[in-house]
Amino acid sequence: MTIKIKQSFLAIVLLATSILSCTIESDTTTPTTTSTTVPDVYKKIYGATSITSDGTFITIKTNGTPDHESPYFATTNALYKAYTGTTFGGSEFKKNPNVIANQSFTFKLPINPVAATNHAATSLGVIGVALNGVAFYNQYAGPNNQVLTTEIASFDKYYGHPTATSQYHYHVEPLYLTTVKSTKSGLMGFLLDGFPVYGPQEESGTPVVSSDLDVYHGHTHATIDFPKATYHYHFTADAPYLNGNGYYGTAGTVTQ
């Protein structure tokens, strides 16, 4: 008798559980074109102060400051650390006169990026967002799209530096992300067109060089974050480092 009661109780529990799981499943698999859910991949942008979606654009807010030590912080900042030694490409580090300050970035990235018909050139200034909320810049320096050669010596230990307007940014591999927070083959962030940016290696460990990529500095294949394959940019040790002849897709916006 006791056993019978236990069995029917178990049956009821099992039935209830299966009804419940069916309900949950049908809720999450219902296709919707206006979902405001933020896909998990954007949650990797751990430096964001907020991440929201309207179903068309992902809106990411950041203060643009690095979460790693830099000689470019004010000396009163806990992350200030003097630096001597070499930097990107073996250059001897030579500090520029600028200091890091909080920014107020709002990035709007297309949630379903597609190839653009006309590939607009990236501009000087902010062209994307790194996982730690810092800005990505292209391969040129102001004011007239000069090559970066002379600027490279002022990249700090983690390969970033600030502008005269105190905006810290990476033109090349963000070394703190590739060596501390992620790996050389990990997701590094997104350009404004919504396409992801990866480190200077494929998941197999093979280094990526510019000649492996198209003129926009990317190519298409599956990654851990995008198992169905996606176009993506790569950082490379050789110029243009992150972006070539413009955005692959249509750029969203950044306000600052």
Ligand SMILES: [Zn+2]
């Ligand atoms: Zn710069």
Ligand SMILES: [Zn+2]
């Ligand atoms: Zn790749």
